Amino acid sequence: MNYRHAYHAGNFADVVKHLALSAILLHLKKKDKPFAVIDSHAGCGHYDLSASEAARTGEAEDGIKKLSPIAPGDDALGTYLRLARDVTGHYPGSPLIAAKLLRNQDRLIAIEKHPEDFAVLRDVLSPWRNASAECADGYVRLNALVPPFERRGLVLIDPPYEAEDEFQTAARGFAQAYRKFATGIYLIWFPVKSDAAAAAFAGEILASGASKVLRIDIALDDAPQSAREKLNRAGLIVVNPPYGFDTQMRGALAKIAPLLGRAHPAQTDVTWLAGEGR
Ligand code: SAM
Numbered sequence: 009m010n011y012r013h014a015y016h017a018g019n020f021a022d023v024v025k026h027l028a029l030s031a032i033l034l035h036l037k038k039k040d041k042p043f044a045v046i047d048s049h050a051g052c053g054h055y056d057l058s059a060s061e062a063a064r065t066g067e068a069e070d071g072i073k074k075l076s077p078i079a080p081g082d083d084a085l086g087t088y089l090r091l092a093r094d095v096t097g098h099y100p101g102s103p104l105i106a107a108k109l110l111r112n113q114d115r116l117i118a119i120e121k122h123p124e125d126f127a128v129l130r131d132v133l134s135p136w137r138n139a140s141a142e143c144a145d146g147y148v149r150l151n152a153l154v155p156p157f158e159r160r161g162l163v164l165i166d167p168p169y170e171a172e173d174e175f176q177t178a179a180r181g182f183a184q185a186y187r188k189f190a191t192g193i194y195l196i197w198f199p200v201k202s203d204a205a206a207a208a209f210a211g212e213i214l215a216s217g218a219s220k221v222l223r224i225d226i227a228l229d230d231a232p233q234s235a236r237e238k239l240n241r242a243g244l245i246v247v248n249p250p251y252g253f254d255t256q257m258r259g260a261l262a263k264i265a266p267l268l269g270r271a272h273p274a275q276t277d278v279t280w281l282a283g284e285g286r
Contacts, residue, residue: 013051014062017099019070020070029106031257044116047164053101055098106162119141155188164195187216193249200227201239222278227274257278
C-alpha cells in the first residue's frame, strides 16, 4: 500500500467526487428518516494543503484552489465549497464532509486500511458521536455492513486503483454489496486512464443488474493519459442516484468546468448508463 491521498487531496477528481457526495447527502436529508453512510476507503479525513505532500504535487492548485472566484450559493456546490474552504487550511476528505453533513439520527462508518491514515481519521472523526472509524479492509467490512439497519443510505467506494486488478475488485465489491442492499445509493470513483478501461469498468458495474446507473466524467484537457504524468480524467458511477441529481450535477459542473480547465473549459459529461434518462 504505497498510495497516500495527502498527495492528491483537493485535486480536480476530489472536487467532483466531493461535490457529488455533498449533493447526495443533501438529498438524503430531505426525509427525516435516518440514513447510514459507509465510506469503504476513507483516507485521513482531512489534509493540510500547506504540507509537503500537497506542495510536492500541486494538485490542489489545479483543483479546489481554482474555484476561489465562486461565491457559494444555497445549492450543493455552495455547501461543498463552504466545507472545502474551512478556516483551518485543511481540505476535508469524504468522511469529514459526511460527518459535517449528517444529522443526529444519521450514521457514518468510515473504513481505512493504512494504519497511519487510520490514526488521523479516528482523531478527525472523534468529535462526532454518530461517526465511527475502523482500521480494516474496506471491501470485507462493506460486505458485513450491508444492508444497514436504517435501510437507507450511501456507500462510497473510493479505492486507490494501485493494484492491477483493482477495477475488478471494486466492481466485485460493489456487486456483492448491491445484492444485499439494492436500494442503497452507491458512489464509485474511478480514474480514466483509457476509454476502453473505463467502459469495461462501467460494464462490470452494469453486469450486477443495477437498473439506475449514472456516469459522470471530467477531463481537464484532451491529452491522452499516456502522454501525461498526472491523471487528467476521472469518473464517477452513481447507482440509484436521487431524483434530480443528474440535472443538479450538470448545473454545478457547468459552473466549475471553465475554472478547472486548462486551455479550454474542462469537458464534463453526465450520462445515464441504465434507467431514467436512457
Ligand atoms: N475517500 C477519500 C476521500 O475522498 O477523501 C480518499 C480515499 S483514497 C482515494 C483511498 C484510500 O484507501 C487510501 O487512504 C488508502 O490507504 C485506502 N485503502 C487502500 N486499500 C484499502 C482497503 N482494502 N480497504 C480500506 N482502505 C484502503
